[in-house]
Amino acid sequence: MSNFFKASIGRKVLVGLSGLFLFSFILVHLTVNLFLLAGQESYNIATHFMTTNPVIQTIEPILAVGFILHIAYSVWLTFLNQKTRPQKFLKVDQSKSSTWASRNMFVLGGLIFVFLIIHISNFWYKLNFTEIGYIEHGGEMMKDAYTMVASSFAIWWYVVIYVAGAVLLGFHLNHGFQSAFQTIGLSNEIWRKRWTVIGNFLSIVIAAGFSIIALYFLIKHLIS
Amino acid sequence: MNLTLKIWRQKNANSKGAFVTYNLEGASQEMSFLEMLDYLNSTLIGKGEEPIAFEHDCREGICGSCSLYINGRAHGQDSKSATCELRMSRYKDGDTIVIEPWRSKAFPVIKDLIVDRSAFEKILEAGGFISANTGAAPEANSIPVPREHADKSFDAASCIGCGACVSACKNASAQLFIASKVSQLALLPQGRVEAKLRARNMIAKADELGFGSCTNTGACEIECPKGISLAHIARLNREFLKATL
Numbered sequence A: 001m002s003n004f005f006k007a008s009i010g011r012k013v014l015v016g017l018s019g020l021f022l023f024s025f026i027l028v029h030l031t032v033n034l035f036l037l038a039g040q041e042s043y044n045i046a047t048h049f050m051t052t053n054p055v056i057q058t059i060e061p062i063l064a065v066g067f068i069l070h071i072a073y074s075v076w077l078t079f080l081n082q083k084t085r086p087q088k089f090l091k092v093d094q095s096k097s098s099t100w101a102s103r104n105m106f107v108l109g110g111l112i113f114v115f116l117i118i119h120i121s122n123f124w125y126k127l128n129f130t131e132i133g134y135i136e137h138g139g140e141m142m143k144d145a146y147t148m149v150a151s152s153f154a155i156w157w158y159v160v161i162y163v164a165g166a167v168l169l170g171f172h173l174n175h176g177f178q179s180a181f182q183t184i185g186l187s188n189e190i191w192r193k194r195w196t197v198i199g200n201f202l203s204i205v206i207a208a209g210f211s212i213i214a215l216y217f218l219i220k221h222l223i224s
Numbered sequence B: 001m002n003l004t005l006k007i008w009r010q011k012n013a014n015s016k017g018a019f020v021t022y023n024l025e026g027a028s029q030e031m032s033f034l035e036m037l038d039y040l041n042s043t044l045i046g047k048g049e050e051p052i053a054f055e056h057d058c059r060e061g062i063c064g065s066c067s068l069y070i071n072g073r074a075h076g077q078d079s080k081s082a083t084c085e086l087r088m089s090r091y092k093d094g095d096t097i098v099i100e101p102w103r104s105k106a107f108p109v110i111k112d113l114i115v116d117r118s119a120f121e122k123i124l125e126a127g128g129f130i131s132a133n134t135g136a137a138p139e140a141n142s143i144p145v146p147r148e149h150a151d152k153s154f155d156a157a158s159c160i161g162c163g164a165c166v167s168a169c170k171n172a173s174a175q176l177f178i179a180s181k182v183s184q185l186a187l188l189p190q191g192r193v194e195a196k197l198r199a200r201n202m203i204a205k206a207d208e209l210g211f212g213s214c215t216n217t218g219a220c221e222i223e224c225p226k227g228i229s230l231a232h233i234a235r236l237n238r239e240f241l242k243a244t245l
Helices: A002-006 A008-038 A040-052 A054-082 A105-129 A145-152 A156-183 A189-223 B033-046 B118-127 B147-157 B164-168 B175-186 B195-209 B219-223 B231-244
Strands: A134-137 A140-143 B003-009 B018-024 B068-070 B096-101 B109-111
Touching: A002 A008, A002 B195, A002 B231, A008 A040, A008 A054, A008 A156, A008 A189, A008 B195, A008 B231, A040 A054, A040 A105, A040 A134, A040 A140, A040 A145, A054 A105, A105 A145, A105 A156, A145 A189, A156 A189, A156 B231, A189 B231, B018 B033, B118 B175, B118 B195, B147 B175, B164 B175, B164 B219, B175 B195, B175 B219, B175 B231, B195 B231
Parallel strands: B003 B096
Antiparallel strands: A134 A140, B003 B018, B068 B096
């Protein structure tokens, strides 16, 4: 077991597995967010469920560990990889041999991290630790998360940040999805193509999904 | 045709190298890339200058000796081919060509365009063999090998150890090289016995020698003269996980 953690592949496997775990979280997150398009009551009930359900509450700290593992091991591996070529090539043309996203995972990840901080401080922190308005749905009082989201996405530059964040995430996942399966060994000639197609599809759905929600509220605000 | 060549010159392993620009007149599109360098060297010798050192042997894409990083790509602009297979017909009059040695911590430059690739030998010494006592050659049909395994093993065995994978990789990782050796042996009955141990030991040695880790960009597969598949890296990862977990 100690050989696993000492070896480069072992560290990569941790990045891949934590990445897949975070990927599944993103899918759940998008699903909940899509309730925003269904209206105030639907979204508030969905948010209420997510913030009060004991199972979800138990998973939340595990999610935090997933983020920390993914970021810490990626930074460490990138740091080690920076030292493998002390004398750089004068001219490098990797455009024919690899995708842009695959070569820029660390930069993409870094930008997503910046976005994550903005996002957490504006939504998650506000929702959990500040006093926001309450509203009654089905005889139960719950936080009016819908109005909080709607008022945020009425600000155009806020929407720009969110769309940019969603697109960056899409690129990151586009490579990350199939790369994770390759790293954990669940790939071969045929499955690599399948993971790539599935990854392409899901990354577009995720980038478009989050973007559409932000744009929906901006447009709604502009025409009202 | 006339060419501008920016070539890395380095006296020896301890000296600090630099790019030198040569204006070569009279090269032909019918030359191979290495013949063009031979021609350049003959003009340098004619002027009393030291010729450029570069590795070459078979010049037909088999031996894995040639190892040039040309205009930003391992083995030049053509995918899945070696430097010796590159023709000057791919260039036109007035082109500028940047020629560099493989660059990675594990492949130090010895002179000009020649690097020391013995790090690959050290990885092989760590596990690229079988130690089962096979005795005299057995009757061929006594150990059946599925056709699919034999084909995949042969594909992996076509690795010529040129080091293009390391150069093409942004992390200078040797995973494709290691994976080809691990797959070649793991898919055959005699090699299967030590497959897990082999993966673990070869990876440990590569880490120790300063090769990077794989981030699955896939550049190695494209630049590999033999087009060795990334699927072999997935197999290496499986063997490594089986060995360590």
